Amino acid sequence: METQLSFSTADLAQTRFAVSPMWEVVTSYRVLHAGADAGPHRRWAAQVRPRLVEAGLDRGWLAELVPPTRYVADFLNPTPGSPFPTLDTELDAILRTTAAQLESDLDSLADAAPPGSRPAARLRVLREAPEAALEKIVAEIRAYWELGLAPYWARVRDVLEADVFHRARQVAEHGVAHVLNELHESVTWDAGSLRLVRRHCTLSRDETGAGLLLVPSAFAWPRVFTRSVPPEPPQLAYPARGIGTLWEPRTTAAAEAVAAVIGKSRTLLLTELDTPASTTQLARHSGxxxxxxxxxxxxxxxxxxxxxxxxxxSVLYARTTVADALLSAGAV
Incomplete structure (x- = not known):
């Protein structure tokens, strides 16, 4: 199946990039919820999935709104108003979701559900008491963020921002059409239209707002996701460059030099924090x-x-990008 999105000169002029924390929430949760091979995110999933189950987040609101396949509730991905919105900003937008948007999303979830299945109790509550339900959804998103993404966010954000800056340079050098044609193997640009193959949702200019919002995602791999909610611009979340090495251990070429400044014990803890860990885990591993x-x-x-x-x-400690830079100084 192929979807086509036509572009006018004005649409091209309004095409922009944004890094969205909520797109990472949705796509990363789907990686965990699917339960299959997590691909390049296996190392991350092995750490986070047990926490998800322990916290009961594998069977809460997100489990209903972000199925392992099929349609994902659009209201979870409000249109970013800036290139780098905060999670709080996007959660505030979710709390302002209109009744009409919720009704549309719930109808779409019902349409995409397996034949004969009954609407989940939480989704019925969302339809009947939306304000209270949205508060609970936002609270659950915050809980998921803290255990699944916050400890890793500096690393993920670096990849996403690098993708945006790379493609911004490409736009300056070659134009928007060139960049659109290189986003993903399923996306092609041809004669004023963006074509998406193997898409199961409708994405046409008649049913979207002007322009296009391009959102790099660490967890969208190996596919692209779209959101079409008029009159807002359509969104396309695509796999960011560099995710293949996202979870590889960071180099510690300068560990000895750093130890001379901050001490061997603290340097040892920094090297142990290549992946987030608790005080107990660090004590066990470091001695x-x-x-x-x-x-x-x-x-x-x-x-x-x-x-x-x-x-x-538990409280998980994570190394910052400043620490990463210190420990990798002098690496070849």
Whole structure:
């Protein structure tokens, strides 16, 4: 099946890029919910999936709104008003979802459900008491963000921002049409139209707003996602460049030099934090006492080298991009 989106000169002029935290919420949750091979995200999924189950987030609101296949509720991906919106900004937009949008999304979810299945109780509540339900959905998204994305966000955001800056340069050098033609194997640009093959949703200019919003995503791989909610511009979330190495261990070429400045114990903790970990895990892996680890982490956090994120009953610590740069200085 092929979908075609026509472009006028005005549409091309209004084509823009944005990095969206909510697109990463939706696409990453779908990776976990699908339960199949997570592809380039296997390392991340192995860490996050047990936390998802422990917190009960594998059977909550997101499980109903983001099925492992088929349609995803459009209201979860409001149109970003800026190139780099915050999660809070997008959650505020979700809370302002209109009744008409919710009705449309719930109808689409029902249409895409397996034949003979009954609407889930949560979706009935969303239809009958939308304001209270939206508050619960936003709370669940925050909980998922803290355990599944916040500890990794600096790393993910770097990939997404690098993609935007790369394609912005390509636009300046070759034009928008060239960039559109290189987004994904299923997307081609031809004679004023963007063609998407193997699409199961309708995406036509008659049913969308002007322009096009292009959203790089770490977790959309291996496909593209679209959102079409008039009068807003259509959105196309595509796999960002560089996701193949996203979860590879970061180099620590300068560890000895860093240790001479901040000490061996703190440097050891930074190298252990190539993946987010709790105080208990760090104590077990490093051989340091839990009290010592806690003291060092406080100092590293004050220096902007680690961040802390609540994940259920635990607190996960993650290395910042500043720490990554320190530890990789001098790497070939």
């Amino acid at each position: 340091l006492s839990a009290a010592g680890v806690s003291q060092h982490l406080t100092a590293l956090r004050d220096a902007g080298l680690v961040t802390a994120h609540r994940a259920g009953r």
